[in-house]
Amino acid sequence: MKYHEVIVVGAGLAGLRAAVETATDLDTAILTQVPPVRSHSGAAQGGVNAPMGNNPAGKDDSVEKHSYDTIKGSDFLADQDSVELMIGEATPCIYEMEHWGCPFSRTPEGKIAQRPFGGAGFPRTCFASDKTGLYMLHTLWERSVALNVKTYEERFVTDIVVENGNVVGVIALNIVTGDFEPYMADTVIFGTGGPGQVYGRSTNALISTGSGAYIAYKRGVPLKDMEFIQFHPTSLFGTNILMTEGARGEGGYLINNLGERFMSKYAPKAMELGPRDIVSRSIQTEINEGRGFEGGYVHLDLRHLGREKILDRLPGIRDIAINFAGVDPIDKPIPIQPGQHYAMGGISTDKNGATNIKGFYAAGECACVSVHGANRLGGNSLLDTVVFGKLSGKHVKEFMKTKKDRRQGEGMIMKTLEEQEKNRENLLIKSGTENHAAIRDEMKQTMIEKVGIFRTGAQMKEALDKILELKKRYESIRVMYKGRKYNMDYLRAYELWGMLELAHVITLGAIKREESRGSHSRTDFPKRDDAKFLRHTMATWTPDGPKIGYSDVNVYKYPPVERKY
Amino acid sequence: MAIATTPVTLKIQRFNPDTDKEPYWREYTIQAKPGMTVLEALFEVLNKYDGTLSFRFCCRGAICGACSMMIGGKIRLACETQVSAIKKRPLMISPMPHKKVIKDLVVDMDPFFEQMRSIKPYLVAKEPFPEKEIYQSEKDRAKLTEPIDCILCGSCSSACTVAWWDPNYIGPASLTKAYRFVVDSRDTIRDERLDMVDSEDGVWRCHTIFNCVDVCPKKINQTDAIQYLKRQLVKRKIGLL
Numbered sequence: 001m002k003y004h005e006v007i008v009v010g011a012g013l014a015g016l017r018a019a020v021e022t023a024t025d026l027d028t029a030i031l032t033q034v035p036p037v038r039s040h041s042g043a044a045q046g047g048v049n050a051p052m053g054n055n056p057a058g059k060d061d062s063v064e065k066h067s068y069d070t071i072k073g074s075d076f077l078a079d080q081d082s083v084e085l086m087i088g089e090a091t092p093c094i095y096e097m098e099h100w101g102c103p104f105s106r107t108p109e110g111k112i113a114q115r116p117f118g119g120a121g122f123p124r125t126c127f128a129s130d131k132t133g134l135y136m137l138h139t140l141w142e143r144s145v146a147l148n149v150k151t152y153e154e155r156f157v158t159d160i161v162v163e164n165g166n167v168v169g170v171i172a173l174n175i176v177t178g179d180f181e182p183y184m185a186d187t188v189i190f191g192t193g194g195p196g197q198v199y200g201r202s203t204n205a206l207i208s209t210g211s212g213a214y215i216a217y218k219r220g221v222p223l224k225d226m227e228f229i230q231f232h233p234t235s236l237f238g239t240n241i242l243m244t245e246g247a248r249g250e251g252g253y254l255i256n257n258l259g260e261r262f263m264s265k266y267a268p269k270a271m272e273l274g275p276r277d278i279v280s281r282s283i284q285t286e287i288n289e290g291r292g293f294e295g296g297y298v299h300l301d302l303r304h305l306g307r308e309k310i311l312d313r314l315p316g317i318r319d320i321a322i323n324f325a326g327v328d329p330i331d332k333p334i335p336i337q338p339g340q341h342y343a344m345g346g347i348s349t350d351k352n353g354a355t356n357i358k359g360f361y362a363a364g365e366c367a368c369v370s371v372h373g374a375n376r377l378g379g380n381s382l383l384d385t386v387v388f389g390k391l392s393g394k395h396v397k398e399f400m401k402t403k404k405d406r407r408q409g410e411g412m413i414m415k416t417l418e419e420q421e422k423n424r425e426n427l428l429i430k431s432g433t434e435n436h437a438a439i440r441d442e443m444k445q446t447m448i449e450k451v452g453i454f455r456t457g458a459q460m461k462e463a464l465d466k467i468l469e470l471k472k473r474y475e476s477i478r479v480m481y482k483g484r485k486y487n488m489d490y491l492r493a494y495e496l497w498g499m500l501e502l503a504h505v506i507t508l509g510a511i512k513r514e515e516s517r518g519s520h521s522r523t524d525f526p527k528r529d530d531a532k533f534l535r536h537t538m539a540t541w542t543p544d545g546p547k548i549g550y551s552d553v554n555v556y557k558y559p560p561v562e563r564k565y
Numbered sequence: 566m567a568i569a570t571t572p573v574t575l576k577i578q579r580f581n582p583d584t585d586k587e588p589y590w591r592e593y594t595i596q597a598k599p600g601m602t603v604l605e606a607l608f609e610v611l612n613k614y615d616g617t618l619s620f621r622f623c624c625r626g627a628i629c630g631a632c633s634m635m636i637g638g639k640i641r642l643a644c645e646t647q648v649s650a651i652k653k654r655p656l657m658i659s660p661m662p663h664k665k666v667i668k669d670l671v672v673d674m675d676p677f678f679e680q681m682r683s684i685k686p687y688l689v690a691k692e693p694f695p696e697k698e699i700y701q702s703e704k705d706r707a708k709l710t711e712p713i714d715c716i717l718c719g720s721c722s723s724a725c726t727v728a729w730w731d732p733n734y735i736g737p738a739s740l741t742k743a744y745r746f747v748v749d750s751r752d753t754i755r756d757e758r759l760d761m762v763d764s765e766d767g768v769w770r771c772h773t774i775f776n777c778v779d780v781c782p783k784k785i786n787q788t789d790a791i792q793y794l795k796r797q798l799v800k801r802k803i804g805l806l
């Protein structure tokens with residue numbers, strides 16, 4: 001059986017950053033569903049925040065100010081000590097990326113360039129044209145090559161193995177051969193990304209299904225704050241491919257069908273650069289009240305920026321608009337609508353990325369420390385991936401110094417492997433009538449319509465009933481392809497169950513949270529209710545569905561105030 | 566209101582080396598919505614008609630490089646190619662040529678990544694690192710703009726006729742990667758990088774046929790990059806570097 005001291009699952013920014021950290025001291029291997037450079041992090045466009053003050057307008061920026069913006073942006077649900085930790089690490093972490101080769105755009109003096117982003121008091125978003133995620137991802141992959149980190153690609157991890165409260169290994173489906181493979185490990189770090197595909201109209205990659213979060217949940221790690229789903233204001237109408245916030249950071253306008261810059265009504269000071277939850281709701285309100293365009297969109301207008309600036313700062317946006325919508329932003333406004341974008345919640349971890357299972361860590365979008373609370377600021381997620389990827393790697397190194405029992409759990413790992421094989425047999429043998437792709441579509445539709453930007457108890461109750469119905473129908477699905485090799489049909493059917501479970505957690509948490517906070521906006525409870533809900537939602541798995549509990553938020557420094565922009 | 570769809574016949578090359586003697590073609594007629602991409606069409610086949618089909622995908626936004634394949638006679642990314650953009654029917658879809666087929670449209674990319682790893686595809690900056698960023702002028706940064714756009718999709722190496730008969734050829738993508746570091750003002754091992762590409766299987770193999778440039782979804786000029794490396798090697802030889 002293959003054994004490594006550290007197994008990192010996922011090779012996006014969080015997973016790679018963790019692996020690069022541990023690989024200098026420990027035998028580290030990465031298991032990943034797609035080759036590292038295909039990971040969803042590569043789609044990130046706008047940039048990554050750090051209070052460096054490289055932009056003249058940002059010279060008074062500081063860790064404290066960035067922290068406060070983040071906490072306020074989170075609608076005070078982020079843990080304040082964790083936020084300060086992340087922001088404190090930001091600048092050194094970005095310098096490190098630069099030293100490893102990340103081709104950031106530059107200021108005239110040759111420093112890392114920074115642009116304004118939503119919800120931020122200063123221009124502090126470091127960027128590399130409008131493909132920051134792509135270049136950061138390639139840089140970390142390159143670093144992993146330099147360190148010769150063993151990488152097993154097209155391995156879909158289906159379970160972690162836990163014995164006496166310690167993680168002892170993982171089970172992975174080799175997508176190419178169709179074999180389940182056992183891996184023994186002393187520590188496991190998940191960097192498996194977000195669950196965006198649970199929703200319709202998502203900006204996320206098609207593999208962002210939350211499979212990692214589901215595994216952790218099923219094995220007894222609570223999921224924190226899952227009802228907080230970020231809707232990005234500007235996704236391309238039709239395909240919901242992202243149009244970065246950087247487009248507004250560079251000066252883009254949002255315009256309704258009356259030709260108005262409608263943000264003046266909702267965030268008169270910040271205008272288009274209000275925080276995402278507020279801008280998304282504003283756009284949706286315009287559409288709902290008949291001031292959108294047919295089909296349900298508004299315009300993102302870049303024309304006044306001029307050809308030069310668009311070509312220099314937003315070339316990727318221009319290509320996407322041309323290739324996917326037939327619109328050249330130099331000449332025409334881009335049709336956009338809000339789309340599901342990010343999950344603030346995830347696998348509950350502490351500041352070191354550690355979970356309640358010894359040796360099991362999580363970082364990046366799959367995890368929730370919490371530093372984003374009820375609403376993440378643009379540019380803070382890439383930061384989260386590199387900072388907490390690194391910190392979890394660091395903590396693993398410490399943990400391994402004192403860990404005595406190594407190479408444990410062989411019997412347990414083989415038993416789990418057999419279970420997985422048996423489960424597959426059971427799934428393939430079914431000759432039901434339900435098409436799992438249709439169930440997936442119905443789930444996505446339900447979530448975007450009923451647990452979306454604006455929520456009500458009644459609608460969410462309908463969503464919950466629908467999810468329960470879909471779970472029931474899942475029992476009689478049929479997988480057409482019974483073979484082993486590169487069986488996408490099986491894999492997609494398999495991952496759908498986890499998605500339904502996550503949809504269940506999101507919806508139930510949202511129903512129980514009878515207030516409006518950040519991205520969770522209830523028209524039946526329009527006010528924030530700190531007395532009752534200044535608490536993290538904690539969902540634990542039970543055979544009868546999620547059990548919802550709550551845990552305290554760290555508010556040691558800044559008392560909650562109303563958010564105005 | 567129901568969206569108007571048009572029937573489109575896709576002709577897809579199928580092959581499972583474990584069970585099939587050789588590749589064969591199969592036709593599927595799907596209902597295409599306006600604006601439907603080839604990747605969406607493949608999912609339509611998978612979801613409704615034939616679950617045994619295999620293909621790669623991920624971001625569906627032309628940035629991850631997973632879905633290069635032969636579409637309508639040319640190597641393209643399935644996610645950014647609209648069904649309506651290809652006029653010929655049936656719409657022919659097959660794997661990237663000259664790569665070992667794992668199954669259907671999925672090809673073996675290991676050799677491609679092995680080549681990439683062989684050219685030290687990472688920056689080697691001067692150590693110890695400065696406390697802040699390594700300064701780079703906007704002009705020096707601009708030299709990186711084109712090569713860093715590579716998404717490692719493999720289209721160029723699949724289209725390169727030289728790579729077809731010389732499997733050891735480092736190939737256009739890896740050479741462009743080498744170029745990316747050679748022109749990076751922060752790198753310190755320029756000579757070693759030039760040595761790595763100065764071989765029969767390196768830059769001298771390129772016969773400037775421009776197939777790579779022709780298929781690159783990111784419009785990178787790999788041939789130019791390779792020619793630049795050749796010129797640097799010549800300059801170095803005659804003592805101009």
Ligand SMILES: Cc1cc2nc3c(=O)[nH]c(=O)nc-3n(C[C@H](O)[C@H](O)[C@H](O)COP(=O)(O)OP(=O)(O)OC[C@H]3O[C@@H](n4cnc5c(N)ncnc54)[C@H](O)[C@@H]3O)c2cc1C
Nearest residue numbers: 010011012013014033041046047157193364365379381382
């Ligand atoms: C279009 C877009 C633009 C964005 N732009 C920005 C931005 O400008 N700034 C910002 O801060 N944030 C941005 N974000 C958010 C940010 O990009 C993501 O939150 C972040 O990249 C997530 O990184 P990650 O490493 O956690 O996960 P990912 O990059 O999603 O990587 C997940 C990895 O896990 C692997 N994996 C998943 N499940 C399994 C499994 N079961 N077994 C094995 N492997 C598995 C995958 O193969 C992959 O390698 C953007 C997001 C989107 C969608």
